[in-house]
Amino acid sequence: MSPQAPQAAARQPVLEARDLAFGYGKGEPVFEGVSLEVAPREIVCLLGGSGCGKSTLLRTLAHLEPSHASHAKGTIRFLGEALTAPHPRAALVFQQPGLLPWLDAARNVGFGLDFVRQPKLERARREQRVNEALAAVGLAGQGGLFPSQLSGGMAQRVALARALAREPVLLLADEPFSALDAITRAQMQDLLVELVHRWQTAALLVTHDIDEAILVGDRILLMGDKPGRIVREWRVDIGRPRTADAAAFTALRLDILAALHAAHAIGGAAPAVAVEAVSSSSPS
Ligand SMILES: Nc1ncnc2c1ncn2[C@@H]1O[C@H](COP(=O)(O)OP(=O)(O)O)[C@@H](O)[C@H]1O
Ligand SMILES: [Mg+2]
Known part of the structure; x- marks a missing residue:
């Protein structure tokens, strides 16, 4: 093997989706214009409110939704090749x-x-x-x-x-810990990170829990709804092991919360106001 080959392989995304869209029946598409990549050994968290299309997107990425459905559009590549069927090296984990x-x-x-x-x-x-x-x-x-x-x-x-x-080279996990109690969930989040690192797999984790996304993810993609789109992205530059009380954690949580409120248009930008209130109370 040439010396460049391992580097080239390391750069190639495990999963690469371009301009994906999908809808059930003839109504509005559930999501559209979705492009994303997962690099080898990377943990990407897909975060979004209930019903925005996270599970549908994950199933589409696993090739479990019919590609001839209405609104079905876009391309998915797995290890550099067009995905035409569920891939044996992509493994799924669900809430149940x-x-x-x-x-x-x-x-x-x-x-x-x-x-x-x-x-x-x-x-x-x-x-x-x-x-x-x-x-x-x-x-x-x-x-x-x-x-x-x-x-x-x-x-x-x-x-x-x-x-x-x-x-697997890719774990696709749909809210795998949401049915668990808080302590067990925390243990499972740690376990997931450890397993991904030790087994050298990559992971795409769907969650509606901001803290879970920050605790686990190397990168966080925020999905807005009607139709679902990736509206923001963060690289989580916080060392591991991570704890939810670190300043960087809290700052990122507020930023994501504000973006989540804006994306789902629920109650305006309350968290951003809260941040401003803190800074405006200091003398200017
Ligand atoms: N099998 C299905 N048939 C028709 N509509 C569906 C089906 N599954 C999900 N939906 C609809 O698609 C939208 C997105 O659902 P889903 O992907 O489950 O969202 P999330 O996982 O973000 O909560 C919702 O409006 C939901 O009602
Ligand atoms: Mg879901």
């Missing part, structure tokens, strides 16, 4: 873990390896992948537990392991 109740945790993880277009693995290699993935999410030796024996957090760890076992 979606485990099969009649399979134990290990078999649920293994189930992800049977999806269409997954390369077939020898039995030993398959078992190794399942065990590595369970260990990575902190469930080593617990593969024999059934979904009914798992807490919400453990079930979501199994869902993450099911995704990881496929050795």
Whole structure:
């Protein structure tokens, strides 16, 4: 391999979408004019209010929405090639873990390896992948537990392991922690960042939670609605591990909140007023 080759590969986005649009039926498009990139090992958070089209966009990027639908437009490239079907190296995680109740945790993880277009693995290699993935999410030796024996957090760890076992280059996660209690959610956010770094995957995380986006993301894309569009973007230059009480965190949160209010036109620019009130109280 030439010395330039690894650099060129490192520069190539994992996912590249250009001018995407999609709509259900013949009504208004859910989103349009959406262009975005996810670089290798990058965590991009897609943030937006309820109903603005985040889930629809994520499914479209995974090639799970029909590309012949009304308003369907644009191009998606995965590892430099046009995406014409769901890609075996893109793995999805949803708010609900979606485990099969009649399979134990290990078999649920293994189930992800049977999806269409997954390369077939020898039995030993398959078992190794399942065990590595369970260990990575902190469930080593617990593969024999059934979904009914798992807490919400453990079930979501199994869902993450099911995704990881496929050795994805991109994790597509749709509000994967929103059904969890605050403490478990914080643990899972840390785990996600650790896994993305250790397994050298990239991630596109959909969330409606500003703090989650800042805690987890290298970059944040803000989606406005009617129709959905990417209206702002931030690079999160805050060292890790991040804590929500750091000054840089608070400043970014206020900036995003103001942009979110403006994008969704709810109650005007209240946070911006609050910031101004602080500065105007100082003598000028
Ligand atoms: N399967 C569907 N059929 C028709 N409309 C849908 C469907 N799924 C979502 N929508 C509509 O598309 C819009 C965006 O939904 P969604 O992508 O779920 O938003 P978000 O994930 O940001 O909350 C909403 O108006 C929703 O009602
Ligand atoms: Mg959604």
